[in-house]
Amino acid sequence: MKSLRKIITHSILLTAIIALLLVVINVIFTTGWILRNSGEQPPKYAISDISEGLVNNNGVYNLNASASSLFEEQFSWLMLIGKDGHVVWSQNLPGDIPLVYSLADISSFSRWYLNDYPVSVWEHPDGLLVLGAPKNSLWKYNITSTENTISHVPGFIAGFLILNLISALALALFLGLWLYQKLKPLYNGITALPKKEPVALSTNGITGEIARILNETSVILSQQERRLADRDQTRTEWIAGVSHDIRTPLSMVMGYASELENNPNLPASEQDQARIIRQQSQRIKSLISDLNLASKLEYDMQPTRLTKVSPGGLIRSVAVDFINNGLDAPYSLSIDVTEDSNSRSLLCDEQLIRRALTNLIDNSILHNEQGCAINLSVENSLDGWVIKVSDNGKGYPPEFLENSEGLDEPLLLGNHGLGLIIVRRIIKIHDGRATFENLATGGCCASLIFIQ
């Protein structure tokens, strides 16, 4: 849910930034436009210049050159209304413009239009100068406002901007929440998929199509999961069945070979052959047991019983079992433990870890026919407890070390095969990792790292 919140928060912020940006762009544009237009000379100054340029020379009116050019730039006609209301002088005056005006007429057109001509007026020593522009060329408006209102204009503008900002944020928040509500079920659905939980989302609304696809994906995944589980179970059961069926005939081979081995009536060479048959049968027995356990670990069919154990006590007990069961020269077994490893501080399935350590010690014995010194140690590293089984023998073959990092290693790695694969599987179901290395001083070291 955290990531969805993050997405929504980002979306809200982004929307708010966009809205703010729009306001800023608008303000800049408007200001720019106003400034650009204000660069032109306002009409009222032009009119006063024209008025000043209209000179009365003993009853003859004359518009000087500069005033004439200003007039032509902006207006199409002009007239001077005398103090008695009669037009005393004009230029380009259209025919539909009256020549006599009352005070009411003047008051009316001075603000608006004269016969639909937009007009401007200015006082002249001899009366009132009226300048007319062509029809439909100007839009005239009048603003009347109290002083109080005008003095509040900057405040109004600031308030307007703040209101815009708040509205933008509120809208963004609203949209974000709305989106959050719509996306939340989808998010829950997607997060349920890797957890292999069934997904049944409502297929209504704008996210309906995505919800429908998610529902279908969930069904397909659970079907696949079931098929895989069935297949894994069948495989494990098949291996368990074969192992079981081999045990009875192997019992006969082992039993009779053992009897022949101890039969004093047989010559020594035949007793020796019987011994080899018995030993190899025992090897097959341990291989079957390893194969069975490996398949159960591989397909999660091995039940685990997690308890807190003392890692020091555990390796002591494994080592002592080996020694008490007759581990003899040319092999030796020693252990190094720290005092804190005597406390119950390692959560694990004791039987499985015992099996892993036994496999590692067996491996050292099996691959060093000339004998070796095996050492078991336990230490508390930054990751957690690390149990090491090392020896001073001939070390792992290079091809094993090349493969040991891979996750999809072949089931059998030469003679080092199943025993070490079981070790890796066991440590994997403890959420730890196993590393294998050859030591610079000779021999090899397997480390079981329990990540805490």
Next chain:
Amino acid sequence: MNTIFESTLLVVDDEPEILIMVKKILNLAGFFQVLTAGNCQQAREIFDTEQPQGVILDVMLPDGDGFSLMQELRGKSNVPMLFLSARDEDENRLLGLGLGADDYITKPFLPRELVLRLSGILRRVYQPVGIQRSHDECLALGDVKVDFKSGVVLTKDGEKTLTAKEHALLKKLWENHGNIVTADCLCRSAWDDDLYGYENTLMVHIRRLREKIESDPSQPRYLLTVRGMGYKLARETKR
């Protein structure tokens, strides 16, 4: 019954070849009265008529399972029963032992292992009690004798009394004499607790024990330290 070899044994397995082989193994080991049954029905009949002193059972039988059969037979008699099965899962072993089986051996097995385990069980159950007790309660370490019943050590210099913890430690070592006993295991026997926190206490108790049973405690001959692992009562001691 004077010796365990006089006991009548019943072997139940659905494989006739296994029955023949187990019978031969037991005969060779000295058990001459061995009866066999191929299914539950036969086993019930023979059990009722012959009343064997020990039963070896397979788990998978054609007309039932060995676990139910064992429970049924247990209802009639308390004779030792052990499983000999091709099923090696922990659950099966625990189920068998949990139901009261005396042992659980998985196939394939070594004949000697079967004979040793069976003999051990029969000896515990049928050996005359008096003989066992005298075995259990006296330990000789050269000139020194330990009487576990009274908890005293008899030396040529006189009697020394064992404390309760020393008694528990020495008894545990004696039960496993010749083998290493881990320090953890000794702690559980004496203090019913883990080793953690008892490391020094255990060392002190072992030193005191040596002072009582060894002629030269600084150069122990019987109670030996195995570095990093635990202690061992040397095999040369005699019961």
